[in-house]
Amino acid sequence: MKICVDHMLDMELMSPLGIRVVVPTQLLYRTQDPLAVELLFHNSVHGLTPWIFARDLLTEGTRTPSGSGDVRIWPTGSRPTSLLHLLLSSPHGSAHLTAPLPAVERWLCRTYRLVPPGSESDALDLDTDLGRFLDGGR
DSSP: OOOEEEEEEEEEEEOTTSOEEEEEEEEEEETTSTTEEEEEEEETTTEEEEEEEEHHHHHHHTTSOEEETTEEEEEESOTTSOEEEEEEEETTEEEEEEEEHHHHHHHHHHHHHHSOTTOHHHHOOHHHHHHHHHTTOO
């Protein structure tokens, strides 16, 4: 059975000039891809912009600076106003976003109740995925 855990929140995009822009963001976790999380950034100009990366990376980033390359994550502040920072880079540019850390942690807890740490491989349906791949994606 495929199950999704999602949550909408407002992230803030930090411009190089210090201007903050609210970006509605959907956090998604799907049991059919139990190692990954997806952030869908809603933008009235470009539509939806997805970013997919490891759930473990996001979890680690809620506690300590984590990641390298195109995704870096770190926490700042103290409860209840602590923030989670995401620095996302691509060939098209980079974006520094912040989100309320407690909201992200609550959502992550929901994902771990669904698929506990260490049991991600149990949630994978490799036979079906491999069969679909070998059948040309049908």
